[in-house]
Amino acid sequence: MVKISFNTPFVQKPGPKKDVEALVAERELEILTHDSSSGRCLLTLLGLAFILTGVIVGGACIYKYFMPRHRVFRGEMCYFENDDNGMDGETEPYFLPVSEEADIREDENIAIIDVPVPKFSDSDPAAIVHDFDRLLTAYLDLQLGNCYVIPLNTSIVMPPRNLMDLFAKLSTGSYLPQTYLVREELVAAEEIEDVSDLGIFIYQICGGKKTFRLQRREPITGFQKRSAERCLKIRHFPNEFVVETRICRQ
Known part of the structure; x- marks a missing residue:
C-alpha cells in the first residue's frame, strides 16, 4: 500500500x-x-x-x-554768612556747598538723611532720622558710632511731602538756593538704656550703640573755652535753609 x-x-x-x-x-x-x-x-x-x-x-x-517704598534724592545747597567783624553786613558773603542724600518714605511718614563725609573739614558725617509719627529726631555720629535723640523740631524740619518736593528740585540741578545758615546748640543729657521703644527706624540706626537724650541750649556768643567738651557738628538742610547742629557731650 x-x-x-x-x-x-x-x-x-x-x-x-x-x-x-x-x-x-x-x-x-x-x-x-x-x-x-x-x-x-x-x-x-x-x-x-x-x-x-x-x-x-x-x-x-x-x-x-x-x-523700602521710598525715593532717594541727592541734593546740594549753598549757604552764605557775613563776617561777624564786618560793618553793617557789607562784607562779601562766602559760599560753602552742603550736600546730602534723602531717603523719604511719605507713606511711612519718615525721612532718613545721609550727610556724607564733607569735602571741607569743618563738619562731620552723620545719619539723621526724622520720625514724624513719633515726633523724634535721631542723629548718628558716623565716626564715633554714638546716637543722640531729641524731640522733632517741626518748626524747622519740613514734613516728608515738602522735603520730597525740595529734594526733587535740588536733584535736577536747576534749583540751588543761596540761603543763610541757622545754628543750634544741643547737649547730651542722660543715656538711653533701651531704644526699642523709639520706633523701628530709630532702632535700626541706634540699636546696639550708646544713645543719649539731647537738650537744647542757647548758643554762647564770644570766645568760650570748651576743651572738656567733645562736639559733633552737622551741616544739613531740613528746610530751604542750612542748619548747623552742634551736639556736645560734657
Missing part, C-alpha cells in the same frame, strides 16, 4: 496573525508611551507654570512688604 502525503502551504498560516497581533500590541504600546510622555510633559509644564507664578507673586509680595 502506498501512502500519499501532500505538503500544503497553508499549514503555517497562524504566523502572520501572530505578527499582526504583535504589531498591534507594539503600536498600542507606542501610543501609550507617547501619551505617557505627553502627560509627563504637560505635568512638567504645569509645574513650571505654577513655580513661575509663585515666583512672580512671591516677588511682588516681597517687594511690597519688605522692600
